[in-house]
Amino acid sequence: MNKMTPFGPPPDFADVLSAARRISGYAVHTPLIECPALNQLTGGRVFLKLENLQRTGAFKFRGAVARLSQLAQQGKTDVIAYSTGNHGQAIATAARIFGLKATIVMPADAPRSKVARAEEAGATIRFYDRRHESREEIAAELCARQGGVIVPPGDDPVIIAGQGTAALEAVRDLHELGLVPDVFVTPCGGGGLAAGCATVLREISPATALYAAEPALYNDTEMSLAAGERVPVADRNARSICDALLAPIPAELPFSINGDALRGVVTATDEQVLRAMRFALDEMKVLIEPGGAVALAAVLEGRPVLKGKSAIVLCTGGNVDPEIVARIFD
Template identity: 35%
Template sequence: MSVLSLADVYRARRRIEGRVLRTPLVESPTLSAIAKNPVYLKLETVQPTGSFKLRGATNALVRLAETGCKRVVTASTGNHGRAVAHAARALGIEAAVCMSSLVPSNKVEAVRALGAQARIVGKSQDDAQAEAQRLVREEGYAYVPPFDHLDVIAGQATIGVEIAEDLPDVAHIVVPLSGGGLFAGIAFAAKQINPAVRMTGVTMERGAAMHASLEAGKPVLVDEVESLADSLGGGIGLDNQYTFPITRELIDEVVLLDEATIARGLVHAYEHERLVLEGAAAVGIAALLAQRLHNAPDFQGPIVLIVTGANIDMNQHRRIVRAG
């Protein structure tokens, strides 16, 4: 854990200030009644790019800009690519974003709209990653990883600092779990400030690379499949240096959800919280509704659900809501 310090997180916060929003923490009366504990939603959906990814990408790119970097590349399931494109445009840096054919078209177009190259490669995040690494080797791009990078983790960790400041007695934080940049960052900051806080990661049943890796005790490959929680897809990298060990040390529980449960969370968010969310952002709500979050007696108290992004294809959202 010595690779990251709380001072790194506070430096990241100063670096991204004015470029990234401090997001609201809003209590949900409906979810609080269900949980029999106060439940708050941390709304990263209001970021300019519609997701939390802007924090880590901005921190990493500001640091690269300070070195004179002019071209960056990343591999992304959509939201990180959009964040890199946004931060790169603001800093006057050329950006390329490599994505697989599983990335929804609305996320691809959002990257292009921000002036970045969108390169569609293969049928998995690993294929997109290989193309990004080729651009680094052959064309001199600087690589901005979607999660396994200390500047990215420190940027995402600023969410944990904001929660601790706005809700000092928080007992339980529930985080969508994918490559681990978000989980590792929030868990690190939150537990540095309050070691007693409970940290739960929530992901889909199929193709959950971090969960499979935690079970195996080392990073492993998984087959990617389509999911409503598409932003949680992709591997964690067999050479994972940071997010796997930090997550393994700090996670208290992993919750796996099927597609129908994720859909119910998305519908509840729309009908009761007045939020349009992508599937990955609704998994915390879905887990709570399904009574899958286990608040042990020592962890009774306020619960925070990280609501990560709003970048769902609206046609898909309408179909899910109509189906109920």
């Protein structure tokens, strides 16, 4: 299923290495930590890649810097992005770093903290109703009217390569401990991060089983894998606290990679995600946002089975509104 799409060819490992060089000095090399309590629960050795400690609070900063550094070198001045929050604030921050003007199309119900961070970085925000409007169409209209380059969260090979640097770091760090990951679990919305991870694993850890983790009510990648083609979620009006993962359908370029690369998809309910967030606070003293905790939530529920295996679990963001933090303790 890995093929040419309207967005260009999928990235390869050389593209990930190039992205790693471009983000060096801007992005944080986040820690890979082992949690004894999690090992005891799963029967394996589980290492968490803490991208909640990344600059702007999420892995999205990697792809944003990789892409916008390139656009700045090409003499571009304006970028337009659409985002539920983390991609938007990452693009806004990267635009400020490289002297670009950013417009971000964000849902009206996006977490206030994510909107505020994008605005603080100097971006112009265009809100939309995620139930009745298309963010892609709005971005296209803005581009036609004011010019600029659209930087989507998934359908961009440079963005995918940038996100893949998280897996590159994690696998290399685990190799330094003398271990090879049997399993790699990553949260999945549009699929760009999973595609970047797949690009890395195919090259440096081909025996590793890659799993995507989705909210139970927004399992579009799971449904698309079963159908053999991209299909939307059953109920686009479904609600979930995992705001970062509410893509209604997998992005086209990532799915062209993930369709062959994923061993499977695991899901977690909102209640399971809240328990995972509480677990991370209690056991590791780190705060993970709902979308960033969905892979950990699935692992805590025994999906996939990790007994006797070593695993890397991505915790992808830490941008949480106070109301959600309060629910962790409810």
